[in-house]
Amino acid sequence: MERNFAQELKAIMSSDIPADQMREALEHYHKSDIADAIQALSKEEREHLYSLLDDELVSEIFSYIDDVEEYIEELPIDKAADIIELMDVDDAIDVLEELDEDKTEQIMELMDAESQADIKLINSYTDEEVGSLITTNFIVIPKNFTIKQAMRHLINEAATCDNVSTLYVVDENNKFYGTISLRDLIIARENSLLEDVIKKSYPYLYDTDLISDVINSIKEYSLDSIPVLNHKKEIIGVITNDDVIETVDEQHNEDYAKLGGLSESEDLEEGVFDSVKKRMPWLLILLFLGLTVSVLISTFENVVKVLPMIVFFQSLILGMAGNVGTQSLAVTIRILTDEKIDKKLLIKAILKEIRVGFMNGLLLGTISALVVMLFLYIDQTEIILGESYRFIDSLKVAFCVACSMLGAMTLSSFIGSSVPILLKKLRIDPAVASGPFITTINDMVAILLYYGLAYIIFILML
Secondary structure, eight states: OOOOHHHHHHHHHTSOOOHHHHHHHHTTSOHHHHHHHHHHSOHHHHHHHHHHSOHHHHHHHHTTOTTTHHHHTTSOHHHHHHHHHHSOHHHHHHHHHHSOHHHHHHHHHHSOHHHHHHHHHHHTSOTTBGGGGOBOOOOEEETTOOHHHHHHHHHHHHTTOSOOSEEEEEOTTSOEEEEEEHHHHHHSOTTSOGGGGOBTTOOOEETTSBHHHHHHHHHHHOOSEEEEEOTTSOEEEEEEHHHHHHHHHHHHHHHHHHHTTOSSOOOTTSOHHHHHHHHHHHHHHHHHHHHHHHHHHHHTHHHHHHOGGGGGGHHHHHHHHHHHHHHHHHHHHHHHTOTTOOHHHHHHHHHHHHHHHHHHHHHHHHHHHHHHHHHHHHHOOOSSTTSOOOHHHHHHHHHHHHHHHHHHHHHHHHHHHHHHHHHHHTTSOGGGSOHHHHHHHHHHHHHHHHHHHHHIIIIITO
């Protein structure tokens, strides 16, 4: 039977055992399980627990709680400041941003000068810049240290630093020089030179780099942490693997939202007005594009009057054009996530999508033509207004449907693949070429093809 850690922990934390015994018992559990158990306690039980546990343990537990601000609110202001001060600076900022402005100012005043400086540093960057993701929880070793000095420095700093697997080396001017892995330092002989274990070609980022521009590079390195430098090449912080995973998830959520026609992602907790505000920009654009499609159809009024039957198959052409366009869009955006892709490969990708669209259009257009022709033959309904059914007219309608579908699917594949590439070249996020946007553009193309071809076949060629 699987153990229920949350239930075990709840029993421990609700008990009357002495504080030292409780802390010892909690040491055997993962902080994530403790965080889950805390959320299951009553407010009174949590307040009792906070008074028993030391601030460092509480801060570690709080780092695993998503909406931790509601639990911070339960603490006295001075204890809240002490706990937030012990958090990684990026986690501390996330908490402070969720508190009301007055409480944030009170907590900031109670925090030490170093913590305040770290928070102000990260807040000086926009959300799009790499500097906004850093943590200042890392170990720096001077280049001129011996192996013995470096090991002693590591032991002294490790108690207050979580990121010890990679140590960062600076030169005499405090500029980034390289890194040392914890393993290499441990196995190095005491009389070896520190220079021998330093990796001087370790990747790094600049604080003002755009996250969207470097996210793929960060993923490719698959490192525990990456140093972030300022314009003087001084280390101001590091980005940890956890931050990378969280950022990638956020990027994917934003791209998914944009593909759905949203200006930004939304969640279940936000209000109706906020959701409406996020969805409205694209909906307004799509409204005007939809009106344009309607106007285009109205210009072919003379075709519809003569051939009312032609309207029956309109949704078939528009639907298939939208489907292949969205498929090409999804494939192309996936390709564009690879920063190494060059111009030749992009052209190759577009040409491939055009060929795929053409072949699919040829096959589905032929099938549609046969089905349309069979339907009209069985139904025997007049095709041209005021005239009885003629087989030749059903052939013309089938031909019109087949050619329109072939043309619409081919052009839609081109549009779905070329538009995001064009936006990428213009330094616009290609995900804004959302599914609804591409679909509406393809509707316009399909309408022109379908009704234009019907006009030529049934009116101009009579």
